[in-house]
Amino acid sequence: MNNTAQSIYTIAYNVQIARQVYRMRLIGDTSYIETPGQFANVNIDGLFLRRPISIADSDGFGLDIIYKTVGEGTTRLSRMKTGDTLDALVGLGSGYDSKTSKRPLLIGGGVGVPPLFGLAKRFVKAGIKPKAILGFQAEEDVILASELRALGCETVVTLDANGKRVTDALPEVMGECDEYFACGPIPMLKAVFYACPLPGQLSLEARMACGLGLCQGCSSSDVRGQRICVNGPVFPKEELAW
Numbered sequence: 001m002n003n004t005a006q007s008i009y010t011i012a013y014n015v016q017i018a019r020q021v022y023r024m025r026l027i028g029d030t031s032y033i034e035t036p037g038q039f040a041n042v043n044i045d046g047l048f049l050r051r052p053i054s055i056a057d058s059d060g061f062g063l064d065i066i067y068k069t070v071g072e073g074t075t076r077l078s079r080m081k082t083g084d085t086l087d088a089l090v091g092l093g094s095g096y097d098s099k100t101s102k103r104p105l106l107i108g109g110g111v112g113v114p115p116l117f118g119l120a121k122r123f124v125k126a127g128i129k130p131k132a133i134l135g136f137q138a139e140e141d142v143i144l145a146s147e148l149r150a151l152g153c154e155t156v157v158t159l160d161a162n163g164k165r166v167t168d169a170l171p172e173v174m175g176e177c178d179e180y181f182a183c184g185p186i187p188m189l190k191a192v193f194y195a196c197p198l199p200g201q202l203s204l205e206a207r208m209a210c211g212l213g214l215c216q217g218c219s220s221s222d223v224r225g226q227r228i229c230v231n232g233p234v235f236p237k238e239e240l241a242w
Contacts, residue, residue, distance in 0.1 A: 004091045005032040011084045012062065014077075019140040020069045021111060022078050026086060027062040036118035037095025037183070037203055037234045040065060043087040044073050050089065051077070052229070054183070054203075056114035056144075057121065063090070066114040066143065093233050096201050098122045101179035104130040106153075107166055107192055109184025110141065115203060116183055117144045124151050130181075133158065133173055135166040135188060167195040174198070186222070193242050200237035204228050 009026035017023045033055060040063070041050040051073045057064040069075045080086065096119050098104075104123055106116040113134055123130050131154045136142050138161040148155045156173050158164040166188060174196065182192050183203035193202065204222060218228040224241050226232065 003032050006089050009086050018143045023066045025064050030058045030063050032091030033058045035095030036122050037115045038093045041089040044076050047073050054115040057118045068111045096181050096234050103178045105177040105180040106130050106132040107182040109135040109188040112184030113144050133166045133169045167191045201234050203234045
């Protein structure tokens with residue numbers, strides 16, 4: 001298991017950036033965040049279980065999380081304001097290995113895009129500009145496309161509303177890429193798994209109780225019973241039972 005820390009973070013801002021999607025900046029300890037693709041497990045007042053949310057970006061001062069309001073927990077999170085504090089476990093999970101690719105392709109769907117943004121920044125810092133395919137339901141759901149382009153990443157956006165999926169863009173974008181890095185809903189990941197012949201690293205979603213591998217609640221048949229929270233959420237393509 002990676003090093004993990006529980007800390008109290010101060011909210012710098014919590015703003016809506018797309019339909020039902022918010023970006024929250026948390027100021028506090030980020031020393032336990034090691035790789036893009038790791039997640040934070042946040043405590044929301046009045047609710048028993050923490051909520052796992054992927055880390056979109058981090059620096060020496062704090063971290064950014066991007067989340068969609070889909071239930072009571074994330075709805076309460078969206079109502080928190082600048083200056084409020086949030087209890088979070090950070091440094092959770094195993095992220096992407098960015099040392100394995102020289103010509104990476106990032107493939108994200110919906111709120112699976114945020115961890116790929118942090119990964120893109122890691123690649124760009126190493127002098128590598130990835131390509132990206134981002135899939136959303138409609139134009140009002142698009143996030144982080146302009147930020148990726150600002151990094152110099154060739155970025156294609158596909159919209160379900162226009163009858164186009166991320167796999168439809170693969171032939172025109174894949175080119176000379178040597179590995180893909182994906183995050184999104186399971187149906188999208190399965191489609192990419194079968195459609196893209198490249199080696200891949202895929203980040204899986206799962207309901208989690210502890211986020212530390214103690215409760216076994218996120219063990220998944222998709223990865224032959226491994227625990228998503230500690231063995232993942234990122235898995236090499238060859239470890240998936242699809």
